Amino acid sequence: MLRAPGEPLFAGGRRGRYTARAGCRYNRAVREQIVRGAGLVMAIAYASAITWTYVRQPYTVAQVTGGLAASVGAYRIDSQAFADGLAFFKQDKFVEARAAFARADPAERDAVTQFYAAYSHYRQGWGRVYSDDALFGEGLKRVDLAIALAPAGRLVVEDPALQMHSADELRAELEAGLRRDASDLNPLRVMRQRK
């Protein structure tokens, strides 16, 4: 339909024109509110992610993604890799076991996997005369991580192949191995058994 010069765009004359302008202003105000609200949510989420990063100190991208997934309860370990690790562990192939555990839990967010990783450090580092401090030290770090990840810090693993079922026992054993005292000179130490 052709429009005469000066004729309003909308039907209804001046009133229609005002209504259209008011509607345009309303839309712009609503759009601005939406943009501001979305920006606020984005900024708060981003700031929370930054705080999490500085507190947790993730080193790899897998740790970042795994940590964020764990925070919303969506993190799952690779069960096949965990089973492989367990099989290696039972055959006393500790290096291979740790590689499989690392593959199973790349973000280091699963308490049980970290417990087994710590146990592998213990068994590999244990000796009748002396223990390997480097392996025991790494094992202590892993078991501390496992305790931190476990609900209320309590972790019990019911595995008949193990002689220490709780993370607290394992931690005490690792700490005892790292300690230097007079009992280190006791010749009866060679009689003790690996747990």
Next chain:
Amino acid sequence: MSAAREAFALPLIFLTIALFGGLDPAARDPWTAPSLFSLVLTVMVMAALVRSGTLAPERLIHGSRPVVANANGLIVHFSLFGASAQVLNMLTPRSGLPALLVGVVLFALLLNTLVMSPDRARLLRSFAVVTGSAFVLKFVMLASLADTEGGRTKRVLLALFDVATLGTISQAPLHPAAGYWAFMLVLLFLIGVALLPSAVYRYPTGLQPYSERALTRTE
């Protein structure tokens, strides 16, 4: 200033700087929080930004603005503070005499800027020069002294230099990508500062002679 710039662009720029400014991939704990001294310097930076009119806080937080808009403004302020702290921390050498010297020089330069009360353009130029110089010192000059790669002659010369300066100059080696990363963040910081809502100025031409025209800030 558009709502998108205030709600998205500025927080995104400054929060990205605040996040990655503390990244040190060569360290055992790769995410480093800013030092206390860099927080002191940041307060001076914020004061210089406001005094020069580069940042007009009343355009971000004001009683006449809606609550959401004020919340956006608050986020911009906090993120700017975090980004400034991380940039200053990133540009300061980690240890030894260079850390002390750069800290003192940055403090003196920012104090001088506060006393001079420059306008927006001069402040932006001043920031570019200060951050650029600190970048060259840490990521070009000191990094080349800490570079472990090179021939035997270079290593002997570096060892002699280390002995002559009693080990006070040399720094721990940086990650190969650290310089590129820092350059990008400094550039992003300067862009972010230039995008801040500035104070509006007018020339009161009718009141003052041409030669004595002063910039008067309108609230």
